[in-house]
Amino acid sequence: MRLALASLVRLCTARNAAAAPLSSSSSPSTSAVAAAALRAAPVCFSSIRALSTSAVASSADGAASFDLARVRNIGISAHIDSGKTTLTERILFYTGRIKEIHEVKGRDGVGATMDHMDLEREKGITIQSAATYTRWLDHNINIIDTPGHVDFTIEVERSLRVLDGAVLVLCGVGGVQSQTLTVDRQMKRYNVPAIAFVNKLDRPGANAFKICEQLRNKLRHNAAMLQVPIGAEENFTGVVDLIDNVALYNEGTFGETIRREAPPAALATVIAERRALLIEAVADVDDELGELFLNEVEPTADQLRAAVRRATISRKFTPVLCGTALKNKGVQMLLNSIVTYMPNPTEIKNYALDLNNNNEKVLVHPENLEKEPFLGLAFKLEEGRFGQLTYLRVYQGRIRRGEFIMNARDRKKIKVPRLVQMHANEMEEIQEAHAGQICAMFGVDCASGDTFTDGTTSLAMTSMFVPEPVISLAIRPERKDDLERFSKALGRFTKEDPTFRLSFDADSKETIISGMGELHLEVYLERMKREYNCPTISGKPKVAFRETITAPVNFDYLHKKQSGGSGQYGRVIGTIEPIGEEAGDANEFTNTMIGMNIAPAFVPAIERGFQEACDRGSLTGNRIVGIRFDLKDGQSHPVDSNELAFRLAARGAVRQAYANGSPILLEPIMKVEITIPEEHQGAVSGQVNRRKGMILDSEVSDGYCVLQTEVPLNNMFGYSTELRSATQGKGEFSMEYVRHAPVPMSTQLELVRAYEKERGGKKDE
Structure with a gap:
């Protein structure tokens, strides 16, 4: 019909x-x-x-012409x-x-x-x-x-x-x-x-x-x-x-x-x-x-x-x-x-969370400019000529220059010194902005994703999704007297970009930056050189491997310490088990304990200990993911038990049981789309196979071939040069993170030996 x-x-x-x-x-x-x-x-x-x-x-005539x-x-x-x-x-x-x-x-x-x-x-x-x-x-x-x-x-x-x-x-x-x-x-x-x-x-x-x-x-x-x-x-x-x-x-x-x-x-x-x-x-x-x-x-x-x-x-x-x-x-x-x-x-229906009502969703009303309180989201930060530039989407009410607004995260009141509308890197001063507008503020100290209100409401906008970094790099300033500029640049970049992460490896005494790819980190290193006059030296990119277990393990761990006076006593009993790839980078903590052998006040400390233990696995020192800690029973002491004792007991339980859970190493797998002239399809397919990749699909159209592949990120370094050489500069590729998957056993043994050698060398020193 x-x-x-x-x-x-x-x-x-x-x-x-x-x-x-x-x-x-x-x-x-x-x-x-x-x-x-x-x-x-x-x-x-x-x-x-x-x-x-x-x-x-x-365009900035004011409220009279605003519709x-x-x-x-x-x-x-x-x-x-x-x-x-x-x-x-x-x-x-x-x-x-x-x-x-x-x-x-x-x-x-x-x-x-x-x-x-x-x-x-x-x-x-x-x-x-x-x-x-x-x-x-x-x-x-x-x-x-x-x-x-x-x-x-x-x-x-x-x-x-x-x-x-x-x-x-x-x-x-x-x-x-x-x-x-x-x-x-x-x-x-x-x-x-x-x-x-x-x-x-x-x-x-x-x-x-x-x-x-x-x-x-x-x-x-x-x-x-x-x-x-x-x-x-x-x-x-x-x-x-x-x-x-x-x-x-x-x-x-x-x-x-x-x-x-x-x-x-x-x-x-x-x-x-x-x-x-x-x-x-x-x-x-x-x-x-x-x-x-x-x-x-x-x-x-x-x-x-x-x-x-x-x-x-x-x-x-x-x-x-x-x-x-x-x-x-x-x-x-x-x-x-x-x-x-x-x-x-x-x-468009936009929702905020009521912080005073269990984060219940509340519909935002942009149409009532005069009646509804101000509500705005800081979604992007930049370092401007006059201090931090904060991009703001106004969802409700209006914001005026010279007024006080409140950061919903820390409840701090801030005066709005300047309001501007942006045109690329140029700006136009405005006196106020209404619901539905995108503007920017100067001189306001905040973080990306903060919600601002007029102080009369407890609402906060829902946060944005931030993907996890997939590649890391050890860096240091080229000149010793650049340490201050080095720290200032890294501090600014981590504040502006949630996917740019900064950490310090206590074992290697190295500053580690993490990001979404080689180009991502390369751009920031170049910006440090140009904007801060701070050239850097970087080591080989370090891939964000993960560790997990493949078999459930029971644990019964007692942490006991007595050194005069009150000591430490905490016993935890339960199971650690894998929860599969769908968990991603997350871990789960469950409490199925029956009875009061452990006081409920100590359970959060046990969970903290479990999460701390997952920060560093025993195979290669990478984060443990995809496991569930199920607390089934335990024992406490009326005098010596405290939060520290149970936190250390949970850490010890994970480390004790982990080796018996058949631990494996996971590596990031990238979806790589390669576009090449049709005559180079055979050579490029061979490159993918040599890099231990898998060709999922291929499509030929108008003389060009598009290969859909999955390749381990650890095998993708230097591929752009190799692809250009094989295709006379005509090939191009793009890649995005898909998932973490187990590495081949030969690669795992190689990485474990390298980690043990590195750890042994540091112990010898």
Whole structure:
């Protein structure tokens, strides 16, 4: 029945497309089209750059002109080298935020606006997320451009935590790649609705229809195209809007003018088919359009547009748009879609935790600016010219310069000295910020993830997900007199980046930094050299191995110490058992004790002792994970038992039982996606096998081969050089952490011997 109805809708759509009474016409004047767009429809078919420029100039007019319904907070996210920063540069140009277009890598000596760090312009990648704001069609749009490289995934994580919507940029050739999957998972984690933009359609091998199918098959999105490309590859000239049935062409030196005319007759069949697919996809998830669909009623453009908006905001549908940012095509249409289909802050449900009521979830109300107390989340820190710069998303109420706010974590009151709106590394002073806005504060000492209130509420925003580091490096300053700068730099980096960890190895007397990959740590070492004049010496990267047991072990451990006066006495009885890979880096403590042989007051001390014992395993000194400590019984002394005694008893029990639990070593396994010319597939497959990797899948398309592999991180060092050599510089790869898995026994024995030798040498010294 559904298939028959779908066929009928396609037939009706084809007739309507053929009968569309739309004539070719040149673009009308900017002011006339802008005014008409603001009055009548959410889609504008001409450049309104002049209007946007004047709007940006008055973007901080104050509360009188502030309308939450006209606010959009969006992020630009994608796999590395998909064109995120190039797209953002065009958005800023067309909205009048910048006067000239500059390219990534600074080929013109300037570089893209959002890549303001020297390292970003040299490497041609985004390292830090950058925020800006602009206006389009009388709407305020806050934009965060995020990195694509997996090493800087925390920047995407914390940006999506505070955004209401996102643009998922996909390469017209590469399509859904490894980091696309990661970004998609992050969007799902924070329930962020998305618009997909298929970029680089001017490149050889680009195919928007194929990318749309990948969204459906690989990411399981209910996706359908809102536009059909006109031409392909170097002949890509414009798009057909399927909702309004109009062809749109970018013209002018920088594509700043849009010409509209009737769709090409050669595309009539494709347009009819794709419009029918669009209606069917949205009707499946939207009741109002579904009713029209079942009644065989052709929806009007306004009905279809409203249904797409409802389905997109509820994350039941992903609209797909087309273009090429580098060649200045399709960006204004994307801006129109952001305004039309992305939610405003009142349409997204955000929750805070009531600290005085067992962390019960409380719905945040951004719409009542005057009635609701201020609530904001510090999601990013930077070292600015005037002290620490704290990026803040205001969720409720308003914050004013000179007012006092309270940190929900430590209950300290802080005066707001300065409020600014960020445009990359530039800033504009503002007097206040309202719910739904993203701003920044100067001179406020806090940590990333802190919640600020006006002191009248006990609410705190939920925290963001922080992935565990997978690689470590021993470092020291090159010059002895740089120790102060060395400490200052590390202190700043650990405060700014939750995935950059710092520790000190008491045995080796080394400073250890940990992060998400080689590039992640390399960037921080280079920043220490440039920003703090502190060159460093680093040792070989140390992989974050883990230890666990494979068999349950019973324990009965007595800690007893008597040295005159009150002593120490604590006995613990129970079981230590493995809990499987699904536990990740976590360990569990359970108390199944019956009776009062151990006073309940001592149980938390036993748990602390267990967790302390897990910090260092006996095989290689790495953390023990994936085990459960089940306390079943024990014994205490009326005089000599105390918290210290039971904490030491638990530590001793773990160490005693651990050796009998068949301990094994776990290593981080990385999902590695390798893109190479087809003729090099055999050589690269051999490289993966030599590095003890496993090829999971391979896909050949348009002369390129994409290998999906899993390789131990310990075997990936130096692979970029080897890959470039094998593919004449044409190959590229990306990797992300998947899980920890047991190492081969030969590797385990080798690592254990090396650890014992290192420990023995230190004992001899």
